[in-house]
Amino acid sequence: MNQQGLIFLNATGAPVLSRADSRQMRAHITKSNFAKRRQRASQGETKGNEGNKQTPQQALHRRKRCQQKSQRTASQANPTKLPSRESPQYVPSMQLLVRNFRYLVFLDIRPTVQDPVEKAWFDLITSEPVVFEASLAGGMRCWGPDDESQQNADLHLSRATKLLVDRISCEQVPSDAMIGAVMTMAFGERMADNDEAWNVHMEGLIKMMQQRRHHGASSLPPVLRSLVALDLMNHVLGFPRFYHPKVVDMLSSHGDQVISTLAPISTNISLLKTAVGAPETGHVGQASHDVAGPLERLRLATHALREFNEPYIKATSRSLEVYLNLLWPLLFPMDLHSVGTELKDAISEFRIKACPYMDLTSPHYILGLLATANDSEARSWFLERIQGSVQVMRQRGWSDPLSLMKKGLEHEPHIHHLFRALWGDETNGAM
Structure with missing residues (x-):
């Protein structure tokens, strides 16, 4: 245009x-x-109780x-x-x-x-x-x-x-x-x-x-409810777009299985960080005796998420697994490259095309980039998606399109360090 x-x-x-x-x-x-x-709604209900309800035609x-x-x-x-x-x-x-x-x-x-x-x-x-x-x-x-x-x-x-x-x-x-x-x-x-x-x-x-x-x-309409579920990792990293604890609590309290599974995850991650520590180097620190409870609940929750086949839930599930492995590889051992490829496949199933800024504020792409193997098709796919969105935003005049993402990653110094190193290698140092 x-x-x-x-x-x-x-x-x-x-x-x-x-x-x-x-x-x-x-x-x-x-x-x-x-x-x-x-x-007004309360007044309308009172009037209705008095026999003044609207007919369907009037409504x-x-x-x-x-x-x-x-x-x-x-x-x-x-x-x-x-x-x-x-x-x-x-x-x-x-x-x-x-x-x-x-x-x-x-x-x-x-x-x-x-x-x-x-x-x-x-x-x-x-x-x-x-x-x-x-x-x-x-x-x-x-x-x-x-x-x-x-x-x-x-x-x-x-x-x-x-x-x-x-x-x-x-x-x-x-x-x-x-x-x-x-x-x-x-x-x-x-x-x-x-x-x-x-x-x-x-x-x-x-x-x-x-x-x-x-x-x-x-x-919530189904698509919007899926966006809330997709946003779990944004909430964990501190820059949610659609995920709000009260929204999640309301959905969970009315029997939404997916949201009920997601709801305690961020709490248990926080408890695990307190018990184990969030490592700078990827190695587990000195664990306290309080680690068993949140660790087991996280294991059960991540396993339960794999039972859902909806693309947004699959992307959240695989991103969560990548995140936990990058922080605590000894507590959450897995084939990281395989999970990264599964994450790419899940995102590829999204039915609605996202805008560039939606992609650039989604940690799923960063986590997928870090999880996939060097020179793999999946690594190239994640890199191209991020680079393409960054290029578009810079052409529009944005000097730092990844600013919100980097702000969230500052709370995860280990992951932030890994991303900066990889992104610098792939883009000749242009962060």
């Missing part, structure tokens, strides 16, 4: 909120509007009015209004819109998306303006470090925020699109290294999950 196309998508003449103003608005929405919404009519209101809000603030699904030009217009969107956010120039899972993902993104605007905000946030790109990100984020307020005031149960929008906003704040705003969004997500669970709906 040329620069004119980019300007068309973002130029509205509307005032651009500052970062401080945007953060204040989002905090107000999370802390105030969710509370008001719960109060449908109310939902349509709310959707029309959201569309009007989007069209007033956004020239890229999503075409109506009933309009004759819907199919070609939406195809063009999605194609341009994939380029803006994912640098994906494929003319069509063939995989049904990926198509369903883009259908969710374009189902409502709120998630579309949130996704554009994320795309603009990592498009470049220049002021124009960051102001465009703030603008799309303010639109998404306004639309989210509309949806909160209209809907009794948060939709998949609303959940996706909030998680996308959280990812954008993680890319901006804004812990405070990230926590605000995640607290809002937790309240949405509670509302959905209260009304009998799944607390």
